[in-house]
Amino acid sequence: MENKEKKDTTKKKKTIIERTINYKLLFLLIIIIFTHIPVIKYCKGEILKGNIKKLNVKNGEHSFFRQKRDINDVENNNVINNKIDDTFNQNFKGFRNYKTPIGPEEYSETRYVPTNEKLKVYREKVSEMFHYSYDNYIQHAYPEDELKPISCTGQNTWGNFSLTLIDALDTFAVMNDIEGFENALEKVKKINFDMDINISVFETTIRILGGLLSSHLIAKDLGNRITYHDELLVLAEDLGQRLLPAFDTPTGMPFGSVNLKHGVQPEETTVTCTATIGTCSIEFSWLSILTNNPIYEFTCRRAIHSLWSHRTNAGLIGAHIDVFTGFWTEAVSIFFFFFFL
Numbered sequence: 001m002e003n004k005e006k007k008d009t010t011k012k013k014k015t016i017i018e019r020t021i022n023y024k025l026l027f028l029l030i031i032i033i034f035t036h037i038p039v040i041k042y043c044k045g046e047i048l049k050g051n052i053k054k055l056n057v058k059n060g061e062h063s064f065f066r067q068k069r070d071i072n073d074v075e076n077n078n079v080i081n082n083k084i085d086d087t088f089n090q091n092f093k094g095f096r097n098y099k100t101p102i103g104p105e106e107y108s109e110t111r112y113v114p115t116n117e118k119l120k121v122y123r124e125k126v127s128e129m130f131h132y133s134y135d136n137y138i139q140h141a142y143p144e145d146e147l148k149p150i151s152c153t154g155q156n157t158w159g160n161f162s163l164t165l166i167d168a169l170d171t172f173a174v175m176n177d178i179e180g181f182e183n184a185l186e187k188v189k190k191i192n193f194d195m196d197i198n199i200s201v202f203e204t205t206i207r208i209l210g211g212l213l214s215s216h217l218i219a220k221d222l223g224n225r226i227t228y229h230d231e232l233l234v235l236a237e238d239l240g241q242r243l244l245p246a247f248d249t250p251t252g253m254p255f256g257s258v259n260l261k262h263g264v265q266p267e268e269t270t271v272t273c274t275a276t277i278g279t280c281s282i283e284f285s286w287l288s289i290l291t292n293n294p295i296y297e298f299t300c301r302r303a304i305h306s307l308w309s310h311r312t313n314a315g316l317i318g319a320h321i322d323v324f325t326g327f328w329t330e331a332v333s334i335f336f337f338f339f340f341l
Ligand SMILES: *[C@@H]1O[C@H](CO)[C@@H](O)[C@H](O)[C@H]1NC(C)=O
Pocket: 143, 160, 192, 195, 196, 197
């Protein structure tokens, strides 16, 4: 009897405790929801939009964000309605407040562009860093592919074709270093792809074929400012011919690797990474345009159409495919469409 009572009271106590805990939990939940409303609003962009609208009204001009501003006009960029807006500069020294002239108000944002003086300093720093890397590559690693920065020696990584040199060639032109471009060009002209090495179709396409073609177009643009007789295009075409055998498969999708001298090796795996198949479009199409030979563009297009025809019912493509059977060997779907660009 006594025992039963004891049991009952403990049961009562338990429910009371449970209830208070539940009330506490409920209270906590309500607090959490209320404190998170601004966060949710912010994520939905409502707060941001509201602020932008307020700003427009404040400035009394609806087209405030559409107002064109010349980013090079250092003096006038901070003048808003004849008042110098210096609040930003006080917090972030060296940068100026710049309202982007593009897009509708709701999507506009405030961008910060360095002053001309700062830009000049940055430009020089980038150029200095580029030349530091390039000079050391030439001194310690050339003609091998890459520089090993600790041992200061060269190594062949993606082939035996002075990869860093070709990768860097168009950077000279971008930095307006015509003399450097011409010097690098002389070295690239000596490259010969007739070698017994296995190379990655993907890496060779984007780095070597892409590098040669972009540098060729730049060299053409420079006209008679440099001595150039389409040597880069001849090299690119030779390389294109050596890459084509990789695409000779039942599905039209390429092998991952090919030997530059002997074509696809008998032991080569038939499994290819999706990126290899999709990546050829820009390089192969430009090679066709510049050589007036449709074979490259046709071959690449066939591979991409074949890949697309092997998508799943959900419209997805996987990571690895067998280019003989068309079976996905690695069905994880990643954002490989990036490489279709
Ligand atoms: C790499 O290229 C150099 C220069 O063209 C050549 O002498 C060397 O034999 C090549 N190495 C291989 C492994 O093909």
